[in-house]
Amino acid sequence: xxxxxxxxxxxxxxxxxxxxxxxxxxxxxxxxxxxxxxxxxxxxxxxxxxxxxxxxxxxxxxxxxxxxxxxxxxxxxxxxxxxxxxxxxxxxxxxx
Numbered sequence: 392x393x394x395x396x397x398x399x400x401x402x403x404x405x406x407x408x409x410x411x412x413x414x415x416x417x418x419x420x421x422x423x424x425x426x427x428x429x430x431x432x433x434x435x436x437x438x439x440x441x442x443x444x445x446x447x448x449x450x451x452x453x454x455x456x457x458x459x460x461x462x463x464x465x466x467x468x469x470x471x472x473x474x475x476x477x478x479x480x481x482x483x484x485x486x487x
Contacts, residue, residue, distance in 0.1 A: 399427070407432055408439045415455045 410421045422429040
């Protein structure tokens with residue numbers, strides 16, 4: 392069965408693209424949330440990125456990227472810290 396082609400307003404498209412760009416959420420998640428096909432949203436996002444290729448990223452997008460990097464670094468340091476605690480406990484044991 393074929394489905395009817397849905398028409399979306401330009402405001403809806405802009406809002407959907409903004410949700411992907413500004414929040415750095417995956418296209419699949421946003422598409423699922425909005426009830427649209429992932430490929431359709433991907434086309435909209437790609438068109439937006441081509442149209443705005445020369446522009447500097449928005450401050451919100453830059454801040455989100457910075458937060459993601461800090462969270463990644465925090466996870467990495469937490470794992471290193473846990474490993475070092477275990478190693479210190481191992482070497483602190485009396486091995487005679």
